[in-house]
Amino acid sequence: MSSINVRPATRADMPLILSLVAELAEYEKLSDQITSDPEEFAEHLFGPRPYAEVLIGELDGKACGFALFFHNFSTFLGKPGIYLEDLYVRADTRGSGLGKALLGTMAKLAVARGCGRLEWSVLDWNEPAIGFYKQLGAYSLDDWTQFRLTGDALQNLAKNTEEPALA
Template identity: 70%
Template sequence: MSHLHIRSAQPDDVGLIIGFIRELAEYEKLSDQVVADPAQMLEHLFGARPFAEVLIGEVDGTAAGFALFFHNYSTFLGKPGIYLEDLYVRSSARGTGLGTALLGKLASLAVERGCGRLEWSVLDWNEPAIDFYKRLGAQPLDDWTQYRLTGPALHVLGQRSV
């Protein structure tokens, strides 16, 4: 049986985190979209104003997965929440329970921090992930559509502010 350990990422983990992000992007067929820069990542995760946190999952002492998350806020609940941006477990560690351990740690943090929910998005073709999440008791939000504003459209709208 494998020994699993979940720890908070440290500044010297930035290279590892970017490596995980690239592996995840390759799995999701989105490698061309990864432009993350190590110096920028270091500042955003560990600088004066951190924007996100990372958990590193280890199997038998070797880093094999990660979860990158940040807080959001539910006005309806009147409570903070945790949004899971990325969850990734290397194929060699799938089936060890590491994904469940990472999500379990996030759920524990959400409870400790008084959060009302833990949420994330999943690509609609990623059936293994969808099945995994459903086995944990997660429910899809079929009546919600996610929108995104990036690049030139983001800048154009930003220039409209008063």
Template identity: 60%
Template sequence: MSAPSGIVLRAATRADVPQILAFIRELGEYERLAHEVVADEATLAESLFGARPGAEVVIAEVDGAPAGFALFFHNFSTFLGRPGLYLEDLYVRPGFRGYGIGRRLMTHLAKLALERGCGRFEWSVLDWNAPAIRFYRALGAVGMDGWTVQRVDGEALHRLATGDSTL
């Protein structure tokens, strides 16, 4: 499948918040996690474009139509002593898949990571998502054997923050 001629990648702006939320909801549906999507436009606007932005977004458009996005932020490697770039979400709408948009977004972020002096470009993928895993392997990514993702959220986060770990 050849790519359409009008593929554009651009940094998101505050005006894109409704579209970013739509992408997030579509991704939640795809990942079978729609019930976990609680973000709203106000929260996203503040988190992405407020006084202290926590992440950045690149939007892919095809002939002006929103086709996909990548949401990312910086982390830090103490071992490297350098920042890293962490991809939180990559999503391309089904009707736009197969045109190289995902690859273009990943290439864009890899270049951005190098320009910003990052030592790593990392992300997580659901273990059942074989198409995504094949895509990432084709880009040269390797799985991190021996590592598991840990998370504290909701009530457990509040308990930890107050010192009430009740183990």
């Protein structure tokens, strides 16, 4: 039987995190969308104002997965929540219980931090992940459509807004 461990990432884990993110992007067929600067990425995770947190999942002492998440807030619940940006377990260790351990650790963090929910998005073609999440009791929000502003559209909206920007 394999030994599973989940631990918070440290700055020393940045090469591992970048490697796992690249593997995730390849799996999701989105490698062309990685544009992050490794030093800026590390600063956002481990600098004076961290914007996200990372858990490292280990199987028999070897890092085989990660979860990157951050807090959001529900005005309807009046409570913080946790948004799971990325969950990834290496293909050769899927089915080992590592993904469940990562999500379980996140659920414990959410409860300990007084959060009202833990949520994430999944690509609609990723049937193995969807099935896994449903087995854990998660459900899809089919009545919501996710929107995103990036690149020029984000810059244009910021530039063309007359109100002073908040930092």
